[in-house]
Amino acid sequence: MLTAVKNQLKVTGLSIKYALVREFLNKATFLSNIIFMILNNSCMIIQWIVLFSIKDDMGGYTFKQVLLLWGISAGTYGVSRFFFKKAFELSETINSGKLDAYIVQPKNILLSTITSDIQVSAIGDMLFAFIVYFIYGFNITTFILFIFFCVTGGLMLTAISIILNSLSFWFNNADMVSDVGNSLMVNFATYPDGIFKGITKWLLFTLVPVGIANYIPIKILIEFNPYLLIINISVCLLLTLLAFVIFYKGLRRYSSSNLMSARI
Amino acid sequence: MAIIEVKKLSKSFKVKIKEKGLKGSLKSIIKPKYKIVKAVNNISFEVEKGEIIAFIGPNGAGKSTTIKMMTSILYPDKGTIKVLGYDPVKDRKKLSYEIGTVFGQKEQLWTHLTPYDNFKFFGAIYDIPEVAVEKKIEELKTLFELEEFINTPVRNLSLGQRIRCEIVASLIHEPKVLFLDEPTIGLDPVVKENIRTLIKRMNKEFKTTIFLTSHDVGDIEKLCKRVIIINDGQVVLDDTMENLKYHYLNKKIVDAKMKERVNLDDEDGITIIKDKGYNLKIEVDTTKRSVADALKLLNPDNIIDINISNIPLEDIISNIYKNKD
DSSP states (O other), X not given: OHHHHHHHHHHHHHHHHHHHHHHHTSHHHHHHHHHHHHHHHHHHHHHHHHHHHHOSOBTTBOHHHHHHHHHHHHHHHHHHHHHOGGGGGHHHHHHTTTTHHHHTSSSOHHHHHHTSOOOTHHXXXXXXXXXXXXXXXXXXXXXXXXHHHHHHHHHHHHHHHHHHHGGGGTSTTHHHHXXXXXXXXXXXXXXXXXXXXXXXXXXXXXXXXXXXXXXXXXXXXXXXXXHHHHHHHHHHHHHHHHHHHHHHHHHTTOOOOOOOEEEO | OXXXXXXXXXXXXXXXXXXXXXXXXXXXXXXXXXXXXXXXXXXXXXXXXXXXXXXXXXXXXXXXXXXXXXXXXXXXXXXXXXXXXXXXXXXXXXXXXHXXXXXXXXXXXXXXXXXXXXXXXXXXXXXXXXXXXXXXXHHHHHHTTOTTTTTSOGGXXXXXXXXXXXXXXXXXXOOSEEEEESTTTTOOHHHHHHHHHHHXXXXXXXXXXXXXXXXXXXXXXXXXXXXXXXXXXXXXXXXXXXXXXIIISOEEEEEEEESSOOOOTTOTTEEEEEEETTEEEEXXXXXXXXXXXXXXXXXXXXXXXXXXXXXXXXXXXXXXXXXXX
16 A cells, blocks of 8 residues: 555656656746746735735735735645646546546556646746745744645645536536636635625635635634644545545546547 | 456447537537447457457447457446456556557657656556666667667657557556557558567567557558457457458459450359450359369460459458448
């Protein structure tokens, strides 16, 4: 079992390494992708500077806490898109029959598929996350927790995308559903939860669990709460498990395809 | 003992029927209609160890669906499959260590990497220690003559070189069975011949069982001793290549250059294919008339030159496809 996990991680590592090798072939594009993503995220911070110049408190958040929220959001987004890019294109992989290549290999099909490519700009998101964290203020405990929440949040984003994209095994055009779901998870992640009320807030802690992935970590980073930490970890594990179950359930319906394709 | 056992295998697909135009599209949203397409319908066959078997049929016959069920890609609706004793549905991982697959239409290699890096990656996928991978690459590099381009990125290789690398990548883990789905598609005759020689050599050196699908009669004729023909999801013929060529249609082609004209009209068992005066080409149905009998009709003293050949395999196969229809 342990050897199998080690071997799976080795293949994942090699997959990332080779994808990076490809990206390094064009250094200018590689670097500009990263730099422009950092700049893009930084521009969004400017609007918050303007807003906080008018009002000191936004939905219960100070400016520094909003910065931290952006850090967590960029970090979770970066982790999910860098390590599991293909989870967000799973629908296309299923519909075009590209899963064949992973099924015939003696590795976990889902993991091999979703880790088979990287999104370079996500490196920019991860760097931005660390920059804003350091502006917020460094201490070793919150730093470890910050990294931990970027990982759990990244896993949650990935799991939700897998669940929604796996609907392609049952329906055509499920990619549209997953696009909407992924957008919701990203769009709500950068606003303080205090501005949402009633059913919207309820949705953000249930069907669109931005609250679990982003808001709860902020609360824990501001003031440590073990119960909230357990909720964060439990939901992360539950979503990951659900993603595997739904994907493998759908895989029985996989119909492949004879479309010509290349691995690029 | 059979290395592959397929028993009463069936697979159907549900296909949505859409009427033409916008109205049809709207209708299909409100009340979708489906039809069931039987891609594979109750087929059974066995393959022995070390065989090179041709699994052929027209487009849409069910070849790829069958291969995909044998390699765990698709789940069968009915029937059983055993490949090397493994059930592809239940034992996917164990089976993948023992089989190799090359789909001519689908590239498995990373195009920006060199073949060498790709082979190392495949070695890691199959959990092969570094030293063993290096040794295997060295061995296959010589066998498949990859020296010249093993360190060139795959995207810069010719199609023939790429297919050679695809085959090598599928052999890194020394599979006992290799599934080749149209490996020579799009290749020129010289490269095709080269690939065929390598496949033969691989079968001889490693005793690899090869399950081949191809539309190229040359592949089938030059590589395979046994052929399974599938049409409309059913096996229509499972025989040796020899039987297929010499007995299935029981016909011979006689191409003769004559001193004098011969009239063979209305002769039973003889069909005139071409009659250009002194050059005559006829087809002899050996169930009705022997070849010797046909030669007597031509009169041996009247023959300047003669060539007796079998019906081209391509024609035999086309006939089998058509007869099924």
